[in-house]
Amino acid sequence: MSKSTVTRLVLLAYIMCLTLGGSEDSVVDIYTELKELKYLVGELSSRLNTAEAAVTVQRALVEDLKKEYKERPKVAFSASLLSSESKQHGPINAETKLVFGKVLTNIGNAYNSTTGLFTAPVRGVYYFRFSGNGYAGHDMGLSIFKGDQRMMSVYEYHSSGESNDNASNGVTLQLDQGEVVYMKLWINSWVFLDGRYDYCSFSGFLLFPM
Ligand SMILES: *[C@@H]1O[C@H](CO)[C@@H](O)[C@H](O)[C@H]1NC(C)=O
Numbered sequence: 001m002s003k004s005t006v007t008r009l010v011l012l013a014y015i016m017c018l019t020l021g022g023s024e025d026s027v028v029d030i031y032t033e034l035k036e037l038k039y040l041v042g043e044l045s046s047r048l049n050t051a052e053a054a055v056t057v058q059r060a061l062v063e064d065l066k067k068e069y070k071e072r073p074k075v076a077f078s079a080s081l082l083s084s085e086s087k088q089h090g091p092i093n094a095e096t097k098l099v100f101g102k103v104l105t106n107i108g109n110a111y112n113s114t115t116g117l118f119t120a121p122v123r124g125v126y127y128f129r130f131s132g133n134g135y136a137g138h139d140m141g142l143s144i145f146k147g148d149q150r151m152m153s154v155y156e157y158h159s160s161g162e163s164n165d166n167a168s169n170g171v172t173l174q175l176d177q178g179e180v181v182y183m184k185l186w187i188n189s190w191v192f193l194d195g196r197y198d199y200c201s202f203s204g205f206l207l208f209p210m
């Protein structure tokens with residue numbers, strides 16, 4: 001209700017009181033009431049203006065947040081070493097890249113299962129995990145690389161009379177857009193590929209852009 005509407009209603013009430021023959025005292029009272037009401041209307045109207053301004057600001061904020069959320073890059077992948085049968089991979093007389101060919105998740109397509117490379121689509125902070133299964137009696141060494149830098153590793157030393165060994169590690173990395181992350185098998189070491197259980201994995205996701 002606008003200020004002028006309220007004022008008009010108050011005036012109407014006042015005129016009705018006069019018409020119905022109120023005493024002189026009650027006329028004075030009505031003036032006082034009217035003044036108070038006018039003050040109140042002024043007060044309410046200014047509070048309404050403040051509230052309306054606040055709602056406008058908040059509406060814009062919600063729109064910004066909605067846009068930011070919608071445009072936020074979504075990056076997450078998980079892949080395992082593909083094999084149709086259980087077998088050893090290695091040993092090779094040079095450290096070699098591992099290509100995790102079986103893709104379980106690849107939101108944002110930042111992981112390439114042909115090359116084994118994860119390429120950061122945006123500058124940000126990413127988390128990676130990897131795990132390997134080493135056949136009893138064989139060494140297994142795995143490292144995660146950012147570009148040509150070794151970031152983190154796992155190593156299992158061969159020993160006789162035990163079952164297969166399992167090792168995993170994880171790392172948080174800050175990457176620029178286009179930087180690559182991948183896994184390597186150490187020189188002269190082995191990794192065991194299980195055709196059914198997928199023990200050897202490489203996963204990663206974007207924590208937040210920077
Ligand atoms: C993966 O990399 C290969 C070799 O560079 C390329 O030909 C292929 O298009 C890439 N795949 C995707 C999905 O980007």
Ligand SMILES: *[C@@H]1O[C@H](CO)[C@@H](O)[C@H](O)[C@H]1NC(C)=O
Pocket residue numbers: 133163164165166
């Ligand atoms: C590693 O995992 C394999 C497969 O589940 C299992 O057979 C083996 O016993 C594990 N090794 C150890 C040391 O627990």
